[in-house]
Amino acid sequence: MRAWILVPFVLGACSDTPDPVVPSTGCEGAYDVFSPGITAETDRGSFTLELVSATPDPPDVGDNDWVIAISDGSQMLQGASVILEPWMPAHGHGLNPPTYIATPGSSPGEYVIPTFDLIMPGVWEFRINVNRVMVSDNAVFTFCAEG
Numbered sequence: 001m002r003a004w005i006l007v008p009f010v011l012g013a014c015s016d017t018p019d020p021v022v023p024s025t026g027c028e029g030a031y032d033v034f035s036p037g038i039t040a041e042t043d044r045g046s047f048t049l050e051l052v053s054a055t056p057d058p059p060d061v062g063d064n065d066w067v068i069a070i071s072d073g074s075q076m077l078q079g080a081s082v083i084l085e086p087w088m089p090a091h092g093h094g095l096n097p098p099t100y101i102a103t104p105g106s107s108p109g110e111y112v113i114p115t116f117d118l119i120m121p122g123v124w125e126f127r128i129n130v131n132r133v134m135v136s137d138n139a140v141f142t143f144c145a146e147g
């Protein structure tokens with residue numbers, strides 16, 4: 001009888017114990033190899049994103065500056081809301097601030113992402129939401145910051 005009473009207590013104690021496994025900060029798993037001009041389609045095929053330039057090249061720990069060009073399949077997409085959310089899937093965290101709202105770039109369809117500071121090495125997802133009038137769609141670039 002006593003053993004059955006103890007079981008929930010033991011399970012509860014386990015779930016409060018910090019995970020002893022240290023998440024990887026290495027370049028493991030699936031990620032894209034950066035080169036200027038690399039493209040990504042949005043999930044529902046509404047838009048194509050081109051990562052025109054990244055400083056540093058390739059993306060790395062510390063301050064990063066990106067320019068993205070977006071088309072809708074027939075023409076460059078102007079006047080869109082473009083928001084970047086860097087996310088580290090292996091660790092379940094992003095950055096602070098979590099999101100970066102792009103401003104229009106120097107040519108039609110170009111968007112400049114405000115400087116974002118990658119806080120640690122490892123594989124990062126760069127989740128980008130594009131919203132234009134009634135169409136909202138998402139694309140992801142995945143790169144490893146070697147540090």
Ligand SMILES: [Cu+2]
Pocket residue numbers: 088091093120122
């Ligand atoms: Cu992390």
